Amino acid sequence: MNSPKKRLHALGSAIVGFSLLLAATANVAQAAPPQQSVPREQTLILDIDGGKVITPDLWNPLVPGSRRDHGFHQSMIEPLFILNYMTGKINPWLGESFTPNAKQDVWTLKLNKNAKWNDGKPVTADDVVFTIGELCLKVKELNCHGAMNEWVKGVKKIDAQTVEFTLKNPNPRFQLDYFSVKIWGGINIMPKHIWEGKDPLTFKNYEKGKSPVFSGPYKLVSFNPDGTEFIYDRDDNWWAAKSGFKPLPAPKRLIWTWAGPPENRVALMADKKLDSLMDITKGAFDTLKAKNPNVIAWYKDLPYAVLDPCSRTFELNTTLEPWNDPEIRWALNYAIDRDQIVQIAYEGTTSKSRIPYPMYPPIQRLDKLLESKGMFEKYPIWEHNPKKTMEILEKKGWKKGSDGYYAKGGKQLSMVITTHEAFIEKQRIADVLVEQFQAVGINASHKKEAGQLWGDNFAFGKFEARMGWQMCGSVSEPWATLNTLNAKWIVPVGERANGNQWRWKNEQFSKIVDQIGVLPLGDKRIDDLFVQAMDIYFKELPVIPITQAKKLIPFDTTYWTNWPSDDNKYAPSWTWWQSFYDILVAIKPAKKS
Amino acid sequence: MGEHSNDRKQPSRDGSLDSRRVVLDVQDLRVHYATPRGDVIAVNGINFQVYEGETVGLVGESGCGKTTTAMAILRLVQPPGRIIGGRVMVEDTDLVSLSEKQLRQLRWVKLALIPQGAMNSLNPVMRIKDQIGDAITTHEGRLPADALKQRILDLLNQVGLPARVYGMYPHELSGGMKQRVCVAMAIALNPPLIIADEPTSALDVVVQRVVAQTLLDVKQRLGVSMILIGHDMGLQAQLVDRIIVMYAGNIVEIAPVREAFKNPLHPYTQLLIASIPSIKERKPLKVTEGLTHDLRNPPPGCVFQFRCPHAREICRALKPQLREYGSGHLTACHIYENAGEYERSAPIVTTATPSAALYAADLFKEVDPHGRAAS
Amino acid sequence: MSGMTRGYVVRRFLMWVLTVWLGATLIFAIPRLAPGDPIAAMVLRMSAQGQIIENSAELIQAWRERFGLDGPWYVQYVNWLRNCMTLDFGYSLTQFPARVWEMIWRALPWTIALLTFAVIITFILGNLIGALLGWRKTPPLLRSLLPLTLTFSSIPPFIFGLLLLFIFAYTLDLFPNQGAYDSRNLQPGLTVEFLASALHHAILPAMAIVLTSMGGWALGMRGMMITTDGEDYMILAQAKGLRTPRLFLRYAVRNALLPQLTALALSLGLIVGGSVLIETYFVYPGVGYLLYYSITNGDYTLMQGIVFILILTTATAVLIIDLLYPLIDPRITFQKR
């Protein structure tokens, strides 16, 4: 009875039993699976962009740990407005209009009078005043605090549908930047009757078996405790459909799912178990198309991919010798062969940049404007001319040594380009740049840094050169990107900078930027100021535009059609942005039932 | 199987022995160990018998092949060793040619072992009762639990071990106790023959006596035949009836124990006996200086020629055969086999010193375990 | 008798305390010595949605206070040790307001279940194969086939996992490609369906671990078997005419296994670490995935919590094995030397 073997057996089975029990019981406190099943052709299945949701029972979008890209802000939290990337126009959603006074420091928001929460209560000015005034302004740790606290002096209810925002300073982009899904998402309004009296930092906004209260066309039905799958069913009482503002979306059910590494996800889509995927490589796309011919992307052919709002830039620390010299920066620019970068680093899936902006139609207009002013002749930014590089370097006293590298005063001309270790795309560009600089006699090298370190080194000015996208900001108007180079951000190296981390100081440029900053959106005077600012930018070239960024987003037309594409560009393809509502109400079932 | 039974003519030795039944008949047994530089000839065609109730001593210095002989009899020679030829007849069966299964069934029933190195002979993770018990149940089938327990306790009692040993693990026992457990285990199935390989060599002198006494008791009580391997001549003198002397894989002398001590024939045996300093102070056998031959390459002639103080030319040329000189006393040496030619051939100078005086008579005065020459 | 002396237990327990304390201290020190400011990174990540924020310093300060990172290091250290004792590691840096313990607690059962399942199979299979390889009486055909089962050992487990996924999940569609159970249709609970589904989901990731790691056990076991085979007790056991299975199991394997069990306890930490990528590839909701997440997202509080739990469980496993060892190896008793 008492033999050690038997005791060992007992121990073993106790462990197995214990762990199974644990596995079975510890996870029970989650939502139940959906009762009724919905056929595949009425179900839209999408990929969760940001990976598994670590705390799936957290439906409070204001805390830093919250996730919104698992269908939360694409089907439940509605934005006030949605920027149309193609036209640059801001379209209404929950909000009907948002208008500034002449000085751009008082903004009046009018809500859609038909807007309702999914529990039937109307969306009103009280909700807006509560969210901005009581939550965002008062609670420092909420993710809407930074932006609102920077601009908003006060919020006031005018009537049931009208709210007045008084700003600390004029801001013509107040609506654009924070309330119209310029990039990814925006600041959202919470239902006051649900949130009042709750601690907004610890409120989970979730009760088992119930959908949280928001205003979108879908309600949460269930999710799994692993946070890899979220199921939403259509709310046929959706206010926008009831009032005729928008059609009822066609899919009865939405499933947002996370299938792990790219290989898994591509395989799932090839199996028609996913209707779209977040950014994939061209190779993966080719495989996918071969297996599932119904898959499409933005373009029918190369580059396939749709334009991303952050263009890629080669960035220099302008406090360091010799990169503080604009002529040397131009010498670098002449050494860069952008066509080669597109071919090698991107396999032809993107295009080169001559301005640090994403080339959406409103920006294309600005690009044409610069062209018409002869800017690109004056500043031949796309010219790949190593001879000129060498001429400039030699003029500046650099001499090529026997090792093939330039040197001055015994110091070799070298450069370390850093990249974020997680971003392969930028690393590939950096690798090509290293080759191109080496070819002209600059001893360039590439170093990958851990993301957080890379970010900190940037903020503290502890870098030499980097491959990044930090001029990102503008998508429909010129100011936000220009403002990243504003001298007002500059702090000494060693202190954390909130902007202009390259520490490029140009008073005249900054003055123009500040001038644009207070002009109303679309003001005629902006174009001229923009050209003046760009003249200085090109002359100095503190940050060098390299390429446009693209995202290859495949859609499956087996079950759903009318996806956005170059032929039908009603919206960009971002399924993980809050602007997804535009796609949701547009897609149609492939087979008529 | 039947054709090589032991009804072959036994060499006549001693009248009293002749009439007894042969329990083990080893015939021309050869064991080689494979090594990278050729086979080590560890046992080189030996012949001997063990009679019912008799204890045979197998002596010789370390490395002469005693353990190998024992293992070969049990067919347990470990690789790289293997049995090259010969037969091991137990009753009417040749163990060497049995199938694994038949062999397994005969083991322990016909032939038990008390192993060398009592320290590691017991499985450290099994209780004593289980290790004795499994020998019994394997051959006799399952027994009622209390019957088995009683039997094991009896066995322990027979070897003078307390009942508490029953539930103990080997590491909880002293060396002497462990060896007595081995004795208990060996007699568990009442086998006709037990081979004890240096059963006391790892023990200190006092414990050696206790274990030797136990063996003696058991042997006398059960009348079991026994092969007692050892290089301890004193112990041999106390315990055995006949002595077999091995040298480099060959048997050089077989004699009744008294004869062996009083009148050793073979020069090697003479040296062995002479080198016993005193009965109380037992040492491993180390007879003379000088190297024995490489076991891979036995020379022609006598195996002992390199160390024999009496070696002559003939000893190099011709291998002496084991022959009987007197009742039951056999040896392999040219001094006796070819006395004339031996006298004529020229002496060879060896590294050995001439033989010393014999103390055999003293030895028998001190001890007479058999009660044959009471003093 | 294998009586535990109190001294032995106390000594072992003190060793355990010392190990855990040292581990806790290292976990405390390392992130503080590493470059970068996790709080600042977290604030920037939170607010950086195409906007520049002006008052980041103020926000960073607010968060630093909330995470208790504003005091001098010794105060933080004492707090940390207290947290370790109560297993309350506060908030997750990236998942605020989720608490670290809550996140770990949700993931832990899966990892324990998967690894227990995988490790037990690995240990049994690996040792069985090793035992057969090292056993003289193994039939030659079997002996020549057995090394085939070890060919996967040279493949990193996660690559092998991908291979399994490709073959058995995607091509043959025999097993699910991800998750721990069929979460679309089932609810966790003590039901046959749930347990069957959990088992079905665990098979591929477990196989990835089993097939790639049993080689190590097999080689170790083979060596131990060969050593054991030369022992005197093996010869005596043969002389007793015991049947082969008994010789193999009770005499050879039973003895050869002892060092393997010690090795098992010591390798527990490694096993958990090694499952990180497996859990990631199979989207298994365990601690390994959580650790991967915490590292890639710079969630230091979560990372600290997980690593501490790993140290704690490994140290505890070693302690338990130490205390249980006399049951396994009767030679070890807790007597003072």
Ligand SMILES: Nc1ncnc2c1ncn2[C@@H]1O[C@H](COP(=O)(O)OP(=O)(O)O)[C@@H](O)[C@H]1O
């Ligand atoms: N495993 C082995 N490999 C090679 N030779 C061996 C091995 N075991 C024993 N021998 C050889 O066989 C001879 C006899 O050994 P053994 O029977 O153990 O002698 P004894 O028991 O008389 O001391 C030794 O000389 C030794 O060289």
Ligand code: SF4
């Ligand atoms: S045969 Fe010769 S060498 Fe051999 S023992 Fe006799 S005398 Fe010595």
Ligand SMILES: [Mg+2]
């Ligand atoms: Mg020996």
